Amino acid sequence: MSVMEGASVERAVSPWGLRLRRFRRHRMGMASLVILAVLVLFCLAAIPLQMTGMDPDATDLFARFDPPGPGHLLGMDEAGRDVLLRLMVGGQISLLVGLLATLIGGAVGIVIGILAGYFGGRLDTALMRFTDGMIALPLLPLLIVLGALDLTKLGFSQDFARSGAAGFWRIVVIISIVDWTSIARLVRAATLQIRERDYVRAARAAGAGAAYVMGAHILPNIATPIIVAFTLTVGRVILFESVLSFLGFGIVPPTPSWGNMLNNAQELVTTAPLLAVYPGLLIFVTVIAVNFLGDGLQAAFDPRSEK
Amino acid sequence: MSELLGLDDVSVHFAVRGQTVRAVQHVSLAIAEGETLALVGESGSGKSTLGYTVAGLQAPTEGALRFEGAVLTKATWKQARAKIQIVFQDPFGALDPRMPVSAIIAEPLRIQRIGTDATRRARAAELVERVGLPRDALNRYPHEFSGGQRQRIAIARALSPQPRLIVADEPLSALDVSIQSQILNLMKEVQEQERLSYLFISHDLAVVNHLVDRVAVLYLGRLVEIGPREALFARPSHPYTQALLDAVPRIGRHRARHARIIKGEMPSPLNPPSGCVFHTRCPKAQDVCMQVVPQLEPAGAVGHSAACHFKEGT
Amino acid sequence: MTAFILSRTWQAALVLLVMSFVIYSLIGLMPGDPLDIMIASNPGATPEVVARLRAIYGLDQPILYRYAHWLLAAMQGDLGFSRTHSQPVLVVLIPALWTTCKLMLLSFVVSVALSMVLGIWAALKPGGVVDGVVSLFAFAGISVPVFWLALMMILLFAVKLHLLPASGLSDVGNESFGDYARHLVMPVVTLALSSIGGFTRFVRASMIETLRMDHIRTARAKGNAEGRVVLIHGLRNAMIPVVTVIALSFGSLFSGALVTETMFAQPGMGKMIFDSILSNDFNLALSGLLFATIVTLFSNLLADLAYGWLDPRIKL
Numbered sequence: 001m002s003v004m005e006g007a008s009v010e011r012a013v014s015p016w017g018l019r020l021r022r023f024r025r026h027r028m029g030m031a032s033l034v035i036l037a038v039l040v041l042f043c044l045a046a047i048p049l050q051m052t053g054m055d056p057d058a059t060d061l062f063a064r065f066d067p068p069g070p071g072h073l074l075g076m077d078e079a080g081r082d083v084l085l086r087l088m089v090g091g092q093i094s095l096l097v098g099l100l101a102t103l104i105g106g107a108v109g110i111v112i113g114i115l116a117g118y119f120g121g122r123l124d125t126a127l128m129r130f131t132d133g134m135i136a137l138p139l140l141p142l143l144i145v146l147g148a149l150d151l152t153k154l155g156f157s158q159d160f161a162r163s164g165a166a167g168f169w170r171i172v173v174i175i176s177i178v179d180w181t182s183i184a185r186l187v188r189a190a191t192l193q194i195r196e197r198d199y200v201r202a203a204r205a206a207g208a209g210a211a212y213v214m215g216a217h218i219l220p221n222i223a224t225p226i227i228v229a230f231t232l233t234v235g236r237v238i239l240f241e242s243v244l245s246f247l248g249f250g251i252v253p254p255t256p257s258w259g260n261m262l263n264n265a266q267e268l269v270t271t272a273p274l275l276a277v278y279p280g281l282l283i284f285v286t287v288i289a290v291n292f293l294g295d296g297l298q299a300a301f302d303p304r305s306e307k
Numbered sequence: 308m309s310e311l312l313g314l315d316d317v318s319v320h321f322a323v324r325g326q327t328v329r330a331v332q333h334v335s336l337a338i339a340e341g342e343t344l345a346l347v348g349e350s351g352s353g354k355s356t357l358g359y360t361v362a363g364l365q366a367p368t369e370g371a372l373r374f375e376g377a378v379l380t381k382a383t384w385k386q387a388r389a390k391i392q393i394v395f396q397d398p399f400g401a402l403d404p405r406m407p408v409s410a411i412i413a414e415p416l417r418i419q420r421i422g423t424d425a426t427r428r429a430r431a432a433e434l435v436e437r438v439g440l441p442r443d444a445l446n447r448y449p450h451e452f453s454g455g456q457r458q459r460i461a462i463a464r465a466l467s468p469q470p471r472l473i474v475a476d477e478p479l480s481a482l483d484v485s486i487q488s489q490i491l492n493l494m495k496e497v498q499e500q501e502r503l504s505y506l507f508i509s510h511d512l513a514v515v516n517h518l519v520d521r522v523a524v525l526y527l528g529r530l531v532e533i534g535p536r537e538a539l540f541a542r543p544s545h546p547y548t549q550a551l552l553d554a555v556p557r558i559g560r561h562r563a564r565h566a567r568i569i570k571g572e573m574p575s576p577l578n579p580p581s582g583c584v585f586h587t588r589c590p591k592a593q594d595v596c597m598q599v600v601p602q603l604e605p606a607g608a609v610g611h612s613a614a615c616h617f618k619e620g621t
Numbered sequence: 622m623t624a625f626i627l628s629r630t631w632q633a634a635l636v637l638l639v640m641s642f643v644i645y646s647l648i649g650l651m652p653g654d655p656l657d658i659m660i661a662s663n664p665g666a667t668p669e670v671v672a673r674l675r676a677i678y679g680l681d682q683p684i685l686y687r688y689a690h691w692l693l694a695a696m697q698g699d700l701g702f703s704r705t706h707s708q709p710v711l712v713v714l715i716p717a718l719w720t721t722c723k724l725m726l727l728s729f730v731v732s733v734a735l736s737m738v739l740g741i742w743a744a745l746k747p748g749g750v751v752d753g754v755v756s757l758f759a760f761a762g763i764s765v766p767v768f769w770l771a772l773m774m775i776l777l778f779a780v781k782l783h784l785l786p787a788s789g790l791s792d793v794g795n796e797s798f799g800d801y802a803r804h805l806v807m808p809v810v811t812l813a814l815s816s817i818g819g820f821t822r823f824v825r826a827s828m829i830e831t832l833r834m835d836h837i838r839t840a841r842a843k844g845n846a847e848g849r850v851v852l853i854h855g856l857r858n859a860m861i862p863v864v865t866v867i868a869l870s871f872g873s874l875f876s877g878a879l880v881t882e883t884m885f886a887q888p889g890m891g892k893m894i895f896d897s898i899l900s901n902d903f904n905l906a907l908s909g910l911l912f913a914t915i916v917t918l919f920s921n922l923l924a925d926l927a928y929g930w931l932d933p934r935i936k937l
Contacts, residue, residue, distance in 0.1 A: 014407075014448060015404060015405060015448060015450070129632065129636075133636040133639070133640070135869070135872070136636065136869075136872055136917050136918055136921045137640070137872055137914060137917060138872045138873075138875035138876050138879075138913045138914065138917050139872065139873070139876055140875075140876030140877075140879050140880070141875070141876070141879060141891070141894050141895075141909075141910055141913055142910070144879075144894070144895065144898055145644070145647050145648065145651070145898060145906070145910065146647065148651050148652070148898050149647065149650045149651060150650060150651055150652040150653075153649075153650045153652075154650065197400050197403075198395040198397060198400040198401040199400065199401055199402055199403040199411075201359075201362075201364055201393070201395070202392075202393060202395070202401060202414075202461075202464065202465075203414060203418060204363070204364055205362040205363055205364055205388065205391070205392065205393045205474075206388055206389065206392065206414065206415035206418045206419065206468070207363070207384075207385045207388030207389065207415075207418050207419055208418045212418060216403075216414075217403055217405075220403075220405040220406075221403065221404070221405055223405075235763075235764060239764075239766055242766050242768075242769075243766060243767065243768055243880060246766075246768050247768075247880075247883070247895065248899075259766075262768070262769065262772070265772055266772065266775075266884070269772060269775060269776050269780060270780050273776050273780070276769075276772050276773075276776065277773070277776075279769075280766060280769030280772065280773070283766050283769065284761075284764060284765050284766065284769065287764035287765075287766075288760055288761060288764035288765075290764075291760050291763060291764050292760060295760075
């Protein structure tokens with residue numbers, strides 16, 4: 001193995017160091033990382049622009065459908081708003097929803113999967129039946145119902161229910177509620193394997209409790225498949241967000257998101273087709289880059305290439 | 308020598324798909340301070356299960372464990388865990404690939420909350436040299452070591468909380484023959500330095516001959532014979548032990564003319580035979596063996612006993 | 622085998638029962654209730670009248686009571702009345718179900734057939750040119766927002782090229798088979814593309830895994846022709862996981878159908894559910910969601926059984 005040459009001089013190479021090297025060799029993965037970095041910078045570029053006084057929600061009815069020009073590089077939309085600026089701000093929202101819902105849903109999945117896998121028995125059976133039930137459901141109709149719920153009937157105040165924050169958090173929460181199952185199953189399967197390793201037995205023989213074993217041994221050893229699964233989930237969540245917002249049950253205008261910028265696209269497709277192209281193209285590029293990134297990570301983490 | 312660990316009528320059963328596996332049945336034995344007791348048997352004899360029970364990985368279904376004179380209860384269990392450590396057979400599965408060696412060795416201390424980070428690191432540094440590894444091994448990861456080196460790391464981990472007893476579950480059988488004697492010597496060396504006791508689990512009687520003081524023979528979860536090594540090897544009393552010993556090739560001795568070979572397969576622990584568990588394969592079996600469970604009774608030398616209706620040496 | 626089928630069916634029935642309650646409760650949490658709509662159309666209603674109406678409709682009862690009431694009626698085939706269609710729910714539901722089934726089955730056949738070909742082709746030489754192109758296509762398939770794909774197809778084929786109709790089941794006054802078919806092309810292709818990426822990746826992975834196995838090498842070593850090895854020995858083994866995954870994807874196919882039907886104005890279940898939620902047609906939304914759940918649960922049940930039937934290691 002190449003690591004051992006000059007091992008006495010070089011610092012020890014951790015497992016993570018090896019993975020990084022392998023990932024760097026994955027061309028599509030590296031390209032995706034670059035594309036994603038550019039996309040994030042693009043979205044964040046809205047912040048300085050907004051500080052100079054540009055407003056993504058400001059409408060100018062005399063400028064509706066204005067073609068691209070010096071002040072507005074991609075022109076104006078059907079309400080006379082700057083398309084480029086709305087794409088940037090909408091991207092922030094879409095990416096943020098993707099990350100947050102993945103983290104929350106992923107955390108739920110990790111907890112359910114690790115409990116089911118580690119303790120086994122009836123708890124396992126119950127949790128996995130529940131997970132299977134969730135997987136079986138047609139998610140989009142369910143998400144639409146959840147997106148249509150009246151928050152005041154759940155005890156939230158009128159003011160909150162109508163605020164933009166409620167719209168944002170609602171979509172984060174409802175996607176987290178439904179999209180944790182794949183991670184739960186993955187974590188359970190991996191936990192079942194790690195739990196039977198002798199190093200886990202050694203820790204238990206030394207007096208370690210379940211919490212210690214999970215934190216010190218199981219989580220670090222299943223971190224790589226979890227990272228891959230999280231990456232792929234981000235892509236899926238962004239797609240969910242976009243379709244929900246597009247259908248009118250997600251991020252509510254005037255706050256832009258890549259999905260709701262296409263709200264009126266179906267009517268506009270004859271008059272201003274480009275307005276229908278840009279946001280979708282950005283979603284597409286983002287999600288495909290995220291998926292290739294996940295693929296690259298998977299290749300880098302593949303145990304068959306590890307010694 | 309005073310007793311360090313005692314098993315009192317210990318049985319271990321598990322449920323597998325609705326059926327009960329009787330892995331260990333009514334075993335009583337004791338290990339003295341500084342002593343090495345070998346636990347010998349075929350695979351499926353329950354020797355590993357018994358080892359896991361001593362190491363706290365498996366609760367006994369019946370019976371009790373005594374440690375340093377006190378019966379282990381839930382309250383005293385955690386403390387005893389520091390004093391009883393375990394070394395496994397497969398050195399590749401025994402070390403967490405995500406941990407550097409220093410963290411692996413210090414892990415029992417961390418779990419038991421003994422000392423500070425600094426003292427634990429110092430202890431790991433001391434131990435890594437004790438087991439014959441270079442000091443710079445501390446910051447490396449398991450994948451950089453060979454099987455023998457990993458077993459040294461596993462021994463260092465077991466030594467870190469200054470245990471009184473180490474359960475060694477076939478610690479040599481996954482290693483190359485040339486490495487085996489090195490590890491065996493290391494185990495002897497640390498035993499003398501620390502006044503350790505070993506519960507040495509093995510299917511290999513030749514290895515046992517070099518290290519142990521006493522031998523316990525397990526068959527289908529039952530203790531069939533126990534005694535001092537010389538006495539047991541010289542005058543095995545139970546037909547199963549006799550057959551096991553006959554199967555061992557020894558230098559300077561031709562294979563016994565009337566070598567006693569065990570016929571057949573070991574029955575399933577799901578459904579152990581009635582009476583003496585060995586009667587299905589025993590050349591001496593009589594009617595009584597099928598009905599009455601033989602008890603351990605003295606067989607000749609002091610501390611030597613066997614569970615057989617027709618044992619030799621009385 | 623019978624015990625296995627029974628236990629799985631029983632489990633599916635249990636999931637359905639739980640889901641029906643969840644959906645019932647969720648629908649109750651949607652904005653407004655049936656009375657609000659009635660009151661809105663009758664401004665003269667006094668609070669006393671409203672309270673009396675509430676009692677008549679049982680809306681002052683606890684949710685479990687109302688649910689049990691609804692469940693009893695539903696089991697006798699009474700799913701209530703659709704407010705927007707002014708017809709019994711079943712009358713609205715059944716043609717919609719038919720439209721959706723047609724759309725889903727056609728796309729399903731297209732995407733399974735294509736993904737088999739592509740997946741196997743790519744698996745023959747992992748890392749080769751074909752594999753690269755197929756992978757790119759598959760990644761594009763799983764990454765594209767379905768509604769946007771539909772939009773782009775409309776833009777291209779209906780608006781720019783005037784090749785295909787953008788919406789509906791058929792043109793008014795034209796009921797020929799050809800016209801129906803023309804209207805189905807874009808919805809079917811869109812829906813097929815939405816699932817083809819995932820299937821292809823799965824077929825490819827399963828096939829590569831299988832071709833690596835020992836008995837395949839043996840078959841090759843014995844001098845069997847390569848095509849025979851791949852098709853006879855490889856495919857059969859590779860199909861076991863593929864069948865399960867494909868059958869388990871009916872839920873997401875239904876999600877795709879909802880979007881496709883909405884985009885191309887196909888009067889199917891998906892569009893019906895969407896419209897009924899938008900217009901507070903509670904009875905219709907409830908029954909629609911329930912039927913969607915039943916369909917997916919049933920296909921999952923079939924997947925389970927198919928798995929047991931295909932995999933000789935599982936003795937049922």
